[in-house]
Amino acid sequence: MLTSPTHLLATTERQPRAYTVTVLGDVRIDVRSRLATRFADVSTDHFEFAPIALSIAGTAANFARYAVEHFAAVNVLAAVGCDAYSSVVQAHFHDLGVTPLLTQIPDVPNGVVLIVRDAPSAGSSQGTRVLISSQPAPSHFLAPRDVLAYRSQLSASDLLVVDGYSLLTSSSSGAVDTAITVTNDGGGLVCIDLVPHDLDRFITYAELLIIIRRVDVIIVEAATLARLIGHEVDRDVTARTVRQLLDEAGRDLPNSPLWLVRYGIGAMDDVTVYRQSDVYMEYNTGYATADEPTAYGDRVAAAELRWWLDRVDLGSPADASVW
Numbered sequence: 671m672l673t674s675p676t677h678l679l680a681t682t683e684r685q686p687r688a689y690t691v692t693v694l695g696d697v698r699i700d701v702r703s704r705l706a707t708r709f710a711d712v713s714t715d716h717f718e719f720a721p722i723a724l725s726i727a728g729t730a731a732n733f734a735r736y737a738v739e740h741f742a743a744v745n746v747l748a749a750v751g752c753d754a755y756s757s758v759v760q761a762h763f764h765d766l767g768v769t770p771l772l773t774q775i776p777d778v779p780n781g782v783v784l785i786v787r788d789a790p791s792a793g794s795s796q797g798t799r800v801l802i803s804s805q806p807a808p809s810h811f812l813a814p815r816d817v818l819a820y821r822s823q824l825s826a827s828d829l830l831v832v833d834g835y836s837l838l839t840s841s842s843s844g845a846v847d848t849a850i851t852v853t854n855d856g857g858g859l860v861c862i863d864l865v866p867h868d869l870d871r872f873i874t875y876a877e878l879l880i881i882i883r884r885v886d887v888i889i890v891e892a893a894t895l896a897r898l899i900g901h902e903v904d905r906d907v908t909a910r911t912v913r914q915l916l917d918e919a920g921r922d923l924p925n926s927p928l929w930l931v932r933y934g935i936g937a938m939d940d941v942t943v944y945r946q947s948d949v950y951m952e953y954n955t956g957y958a959t960a961d962e963p964t965a966y967g968d969r970v971a972a973a974e975l976r977w978w979l980d981r982v983d984l985g986s987p988a989d990a991s992v993w
Contacts, residue, residue, distance in 0.1 A: 674953040675977035676970065678740065689828040689979055691737055692745040692771070694817075694849050695730030696809040696835055698781035699755055702964070709788045709798060726762040727783065728809070729833045729865065732968040734768045740976035745823055747771040747849065749808040749816065749842075751780035771823055773816040774808075781807030796936065796963055810839045814848040824849060825856030829975065833863040837881065838872050850884050861887035861975060863967075867937070870897040875919075883925055887978070889971055892933040895919060907933035909952050912942040920946055928982060930974060934958075938967055941974075949982060 702723045707716065730746045737744045746763060750756050750772050759780070763770040782804045790797040817824070824830065830853040836842045850860050862885050864878075875898040882888055892912050896903040899919050903911065912931045920926075926946045934940035938957040944950055955970045957963065 674951070675974040676953055676955050678973035678977060679956065679969065687740060687742045689741050689976065690743040690745070690826060691741045691829045691831060691975070692747055692824055692827040692849075692853075693730045693733045693737065693831040694747040694812075694836060694846065695733070695831075695833050696728035696781065696807070697726070697731050697746065697748040697750055697759055697772075698728035698783050698803070698807065698809075700725045700727035700783050700785060702785045702787075704787045704789075704797070706789055708791055709800070710791070726759055727965070728781070729835055729863070729968075731759075731762075732965040733831060733972060734763070735766060735965070736969045736972035738767050740972050743769065745769045745771050745820075745827065747817065747820055747824070749773045749775050749810075749812040751778045751808045752776055753779045755780040769823070771820040773812065773819070775811045778806060778808050778811065779804075781809065809836065810842055812836070812842045812845040814844045817845045817848045817852065821852055824852040824858070827853060827856070827858045829859050829861060829979065831861045831863065831971075831975070834865050834869045834873070837869075837878075846881065850881070854884065859887070859979075860885040861889065863971065864888065864890040864894055864898075867891050867894050868897075869894055875899050879922055882927065883923060885925070885927055887928045887930065887975065889930045889974075890932070891937045892931050893937060895931060903933075909940075909942050913944065913950075916942075916944045920944075928978060930971075932967070936963065938970075941970075943978075945982070 703720045705718055705720055707718060730748050734744050734746050746768055750759050752774055756774060760770055784802040785799060787797045787799045830849055832846050836846045853860055862882060878898065892907045892915065893903045895915050912933060916929055928945045928949060931942045932938050935958040938955060940954055942952050957966050960966055
């Protein structure tokens with residue numbers, strides 16, 4: 671018996687795939703490298719030979735890559751640029767078995783993210799990352815009309831997954847608002863992943879409430895949630911700390927969403943799950959011992975969402991009789 675969502679990551683027994691999920695977000699070209707040098711040891715121009723990996727990534731692409739393991743059908747609703755990478759992106763999704771619902775933005779190249787991780791320091795296993803995202807990016811221009819072009823696919827989705835990056839421009843924020851409306855009208859559920867982890871720099875909790883009062887699942891790091899509601903969190907976050915944050919954050923949320931709050935090593939190793947009056951669970955994701963930390967959050971989220979869809983009637987008000 672699978673006792674927590676993360677058992678879906680380890681089990682060799684494939685679960686019957688159910689549900690259609692549409693993910694709305696960023697599709698970019700990732701360029702990654704890992705150095706043998708620590709950033710702290712570099713004080714002048716530095717040259718180094720290192721492996722460089724290029725891949726199709728971004729918030730929507732990363733989630734979709736893992737969602738195909740757990741869902742019967744996966745759609746990616748996104749904007750892409752107009753350059754040689756556009757056909758590569760299309761082919762990538764078809765090879766994954768993902769349906770691309772893409773809008774090409776004229777005169778805008780595909781977005782690129784440069785990610786460089788340095789050598790780990792004493793007491794660290796991962797090193798520090800520097801991430802540079804190209805500007806402008808096609809995702810900034812996704813508009814409500816682009817969402818409405820795929821109304822039928824959204825209406826047929828059991829779950830819509832969006833993220834905080836899509837709230838950072840007026841155009842893409844409007845696209846999120848439209849996608850939530852279409853999904854809700856079709857009877858589907860909505861999950862929002864509150865990334866970037868410094869989302870509080872760009873949006874207030876009052877502004878965010880307009881969106882999260884209409885969603886069914888919220889994924890967030892404990893420190894991000896704390897800052898959004900006006901607190902700071904120490905490094906040693908505990909489940910008790912998380913519960914206190916959730917008690918405060920949930921006061922203005924009559925929709926009783928399911929919260930998946932991350933903390934611990936890498937702000938990803940532990941999860942507290944909470945839903946007012948009917949769900950409370952803690953589990954470990956395995957992040958601290960993972961061979962590959964890249965996009966580990968998306969890998970866990972895909973498994974979690976499938977698991978919870980099977981077990982909780984997220985579309986109904988919280989009811990203590992459920993658990």
